[in-house]
Amino acid sequence: DQQVKQNSPSLSVQEGRISILNCDYTNSMFDYFLWYKKYPAEGPTFLISISSIKDKNEDGRFTVFLNKSAKHLSLHIVPSQPGDSAVYFCAASGLSTGANSKLTFGKGITLSVRP
Amino acid sequence: KAGVTQTPRYLIKTRGQQVTLSCSPISGHRSVSWYQQTPGQGLQFLFEYFSETQRNKGNFPGRFSGRQFSNSRSEMNVSTLELGDSALYLCASSDNRVTGELFFGEGSRLTVL
Numbered sequence: 191d192q193q194v195k196q197n198s199p200s201l202s203v204q205e206g207r208i209s210i211l212n213c214d215y216t217n218s219m220f221d222y223f224l225w226y227k228k229y230p231a232e233g234p235t236f237l238i239s240i241s242s243i244k245d246k247n248e249d250g251r252f253t254v255f256l257n258k259s260a261k262h263l264s265l266h267i268v269p270s271q272p273g274d275s276a277v278y279f280c281a282a283s284g285l286s287t288g289a290n291s292k293l294t295f296g297k298g299i300t301l302s303v304r305p
Numbered sequence: 306k307a308g309v310t311q312t313p314r315y316l317i318k319t320r321g322q323q324v325t326l327s328c329s330p331i332s333g334h335r336s337v338s339w340y341q342q343t344p345g346q347g348l349q350f351l352f353e354y355f356s357e358t359q360r361n362k363g364n365f366p367g368r369f370s371g372r373q374f375s376n377s378r379s380e381m382n383v384s385t386l387e388l389g390d391s392a393l394y395l396c397a398s399s400d401n402r403v404t405g406e407l408f409f410g411e412g413s414r415l416t417v418l
Contacts, residue, residue: 224406233309233395233409234348279348292338292361293407297347 193217194282196296204304209267211299213280220282225265228277270303309410311396317416323384326413330377330398337379342393354379391417
């Protein structure tokens with residue numbers, strides 16, 4: 191049972207435009223959400239996170255939105271740059287359960303930003 | 306500060322063999338967790354160690370085991386290898402703050418023939 195779902199395996203956008211990456215979750219115990227970026231032959235690197243007490247968190251060109259009622263979050267990248275081309279993983283954890291290091295990941299979305 | 310170091314980076318084994326992978330966390334990080342990445346399943350949590358004790362465990366068979374040493378370095382072992390064990394094994398360390406993100410190594414690519 192996939193508790194974190196990234197239903198679109200890939201996304202292609204033009205440089206300078208907005209990239210919107212979506213993620214859905216099913217486990218109500220999740221209360222902390224993260225996005226990781228992964229380049230080939232490298233480990234995932236942390237991008238941005240959001241706690242369930244917030245509905246938005248912004249860091250430069252990256253903004254994550256959380257809709258708890260819909261169990262949905264999205265990552266917005268504005269403006270998109272060719273260097274953003276990578277696989278993006280959505281992840282969730284249950285801080286209230288003490289398992290903050292046990293992340294449940296989605297399968298990832300491959301983002302391609304065209305010059 | 307040095308990042309998470311995993312060895313070996315690549316290895317090839319045959320079915321039935323066993324393998325041991327090593328992970329050195331970021332200095333000062335006491336939590337080490339392991340993930341398996343496969344094309345079909347994404348990243349799946351294997352287990353987490355903190356202060357030499359297994360704190361969390363994922364849904365993997367007992368062939369997958371791990372340990373952590375007093376210097377926080379960790380090893381994971383897979384016995385009786387199967388073809389389906391071919392994957393990228395990622396180690397991540399954390400400073401165990403409540404909202405501490407994980408810092409991943411580059412992974413160990415295991416191929417089982």
